[in-house]
Amino acid sequence: MKPDRICAACGAVFIPLVHVPNQRYCSLAACQLARRRAWQHERLRTDPDYRANQAKAQAAWRARHPGYSRHYRETHPACLDRNRAMQRTRNARRNAQPVAKMDTCSPFQPLASGFYLLCDALEASIAKMNAWTVHIAVLSAPRPLPA
Numbered sequence: 065m066k067p068d069r070i071c072a073a074c075g076a077v078f079i080p081l082v083h084v085p086n087q088r089y090c091s092l093a094a095c096q097l098a099r100r101r102a103w104q105h106e107r108l109r110t111d112p113d114y115r116a117n118q119a120k121a122q123a124a125w126r127a128r129h130p131g132y133s134r135h136y137r138e139t140h141p142a143c144l145d146r147n148r149a150m151q152r153t154r155n156a157r158r159n160a161q162p163v164a165k166m167d168t169c170s171p172f173q174p175l176a177s178g179f180y181l182l183c184d185a186l187e188a189s190i191a192k193m194n195a196w197t198v199h200i201a202v203l204s205a206p207r208p209l210p211a
C-alpha cells in the first residue's frame with residue numbers, strides 16, 4: 065500500500081504515481097501548472113544561464129511579434145490599469161528607500177558584507193534603471209565619529 069501524500073498546491077490528499085517516488089503535487093492540471101511555475105521561478109532565481117537564455121528567447125519572440133504587446137494592452141484595459149497601479153507601488157517603495165544610507169544611520173552602523181544592488185544615482189529615479197548585483201566584502205570600516 066502506497067502512503068498518501070498532501071499536494072503542495074491544492075492541499076488535497078493523493079496517492080503518488082508508482083514511477084514518481086518523490087511526487088509532491090497531485091495530477092490535477094492546475095497543480096501540475098503550479099509545479100512547473102514553481103520550478104521555473106526557482107530556476108530563474110538561481111541559474112544565471114537559464115535566466116539569460118529565457119531573456120534571449122523572450123526578446124526573439126517579441127521581435128517576431130512586434131505588435132503583440134501594444135495589441136494586448138489595447139484589448140486588456142484592466143491589465144493595463146493593474147500594471148500601472150503595481151508600477152506606482154514599486155516606484156513608491158523604491159523612492160521611500162534612502163539613496164545615501166549614511167545620513168539615516170544613527171547611531172553609526174557599519175556596512176555589512178553581502179550582496180547589494182549598485183546603480184547610477186542619477187538614474188535611480190527613472191522607472192527603468194540598470195542595476196548591477198555586486199558582492200561587497202568589507203575588509204575594514206571607518207570608526208564612528210565622536211558625538
Ligand SMILES: [Zn+2]
Nearest residue numbers: 071074090095
Ligand atoms: Zn493538487
